Amino acid sequence: MQTRRPPELNPALLPPGTAVGSWRVVAWAGGGVHGAVYQAVPLDDERASPMALKLALLPRDARFAREVELLSRVRHPHIPRLRDSGTWQHPRGTLHPYLVIDWVDGAPLYDWAQQLRPSSQQVLRLLAQLARALQALHAQGCLHRDVKGGNVLVHHSGNQALLTDFGSSRYPDAATLTPSTLPPGTPAYRSPEACLFELQFFRDPQARYAAQPTDDLYALGVTAYRLVTGEYPEFAEPTKNAAGIWHLEGIASPAPRALNPRVAPQLNALILRMLSVQPQERGTAEELAVAMEQAAKHSHPELTQSLFPQEEPVAQAPPLTPDATEPIKYPAHRWTWLPRIATAAVLLALGAWTGWIARGTSPAPTAVIGQKAGVAQGKDGVASGVGDAAATASSAASPNSATPGVLAEDTPPTPVPGQMRPDAKGRCPHKQQIALNGNCWVELEREKCEALDLPTYKGMCYMPVFSPKRPPTSTPATQP
Structure with a gap:
């Protein structure tokens, strides 16, 4: 009789009881594109008040080091307090940084x-x-x-x-x-x-x-x-x-x-x-x-x-x-x-x-706020956000699916005429594009769905991709 193999651990959906550093996962609490959040307690004191443990979905995600560094510099009653940080090793050997902050009810x-x-x-x-x-x-x-x-x-x-x-x-x-x-x-x-x-x-x-x-x-x-x-x-x-x-x-x-x-x-x-x-x-x-x-x-x-x-x-x-x-x-x-x-x-x-x-038209403005603004050039380094994603909302229910992202929007986005298609192996030309419903798309976080009025599918926005040779249609793209 063949023995059933236990399911492989997924950083986005760790089961209760999983040890992450010196912490034990109690429940899944939320998640975003870059990190998942869990309610966790110390391994040596499981009766202690729970904390919020944020775990990187990608190995060695530098965003977490950035967040740890900033939280270690700033102490304020309206900023969550950093309690711990470290690295969790996946059974496959990949290293995923994590941080622990105060739980907010x-x-x-x-x-x-x-x-x-x-x-x-x-x-x-x-x-x-x-x-x-x-x-x-x-x-x-x-x-x-x-x-x-x-x-x-x-x-x-x-x-x-x-x-x-x-x-x-x-x-x-x-x-x-x-x-x-x-x-x-x-x-x-x-x-x-x-x-x-x-x-x-x-x-x-x-x-x-x-x-x-x-x-x-x-x-x-x-x-x-x-x-x-x-x-x-x-x-x-x-x-x-x-x-x-x-x-x-x-x-x-x-x-x-x-x-x-x-x-x-x-x-x-x-x-x-x-x-x-x-x-x-x-x-x-x-x-x-x-x-x-x-x-x-x-x-x-x-x-x-x-x-x-x-x-x-x-x-x-x-x-x-x-x-x-x-x-x-x-x-x-x-x-x-x-x-x-x-x-x-x-x-x-x-x-x-x-x-x-x-899409759509803007209503006739009833007032104009402020004065003229100009633009000047500057230099700055950039990073990508982790996304607390209602990380410590105590009412969040733990998902019962092994795959993240189950929302009401269960219909894939409709392809647009002239949209780029994946190759014979199902791959789109750019690493940031994904193949979905027989076409290539750019995937964005849900917050941007609301901001850009884009179609959503399983909690994400999807923009259609065309050939770079296609003439741009937006005003900024046509300006010198």
């Missing part, structure tokens, strides 16, 4: 807002905490570079927010991991100056945008805007002057209070400040934190009423799976040129068709 920011329907006062307090966390980072010369709702966890009490996922961070003298025009991050949260830089220099392979603390503050503004309106802010159309320099007049989207009258004037003003196209007008993280804390001290009815009336229907969040880093629950927004700017260089390099990204 909470939910991602946007999930929390839907469940608890906070007031402007509560939002101001949480934003102030995040601004204080950024203040601590910036004081050390560090940048987060991927501030967004999916990287913010709110304790179930609603009184404490933590800024998470430092795999995309930057600290002084950090080594360059993956050179590209822009640092790592999520397109919908990129600052105007970063997007203008890519529009200006996307044809220059040596150009590097140097992220600044104000980029983190703009991303915090986008997070706040989406939190209170359910939409992302849209840029006005950029213009080019006689010298060939791209400029931006402002933000074309309405002020938050115009979309949601329940937003208190104080919160509305601070969100607009963070979304200014002039970086210096955003101020510093400390200045914003002080302003938010002062505004939250008042108890006016506009500050204390819920931002979301009880009678409004609330979409139910799908269960978390290893690929479901941040379930999409807000109304779909309409994009103009932002995603094309933020992804122009990537799409050209991979030969991807950008037609899907520009």
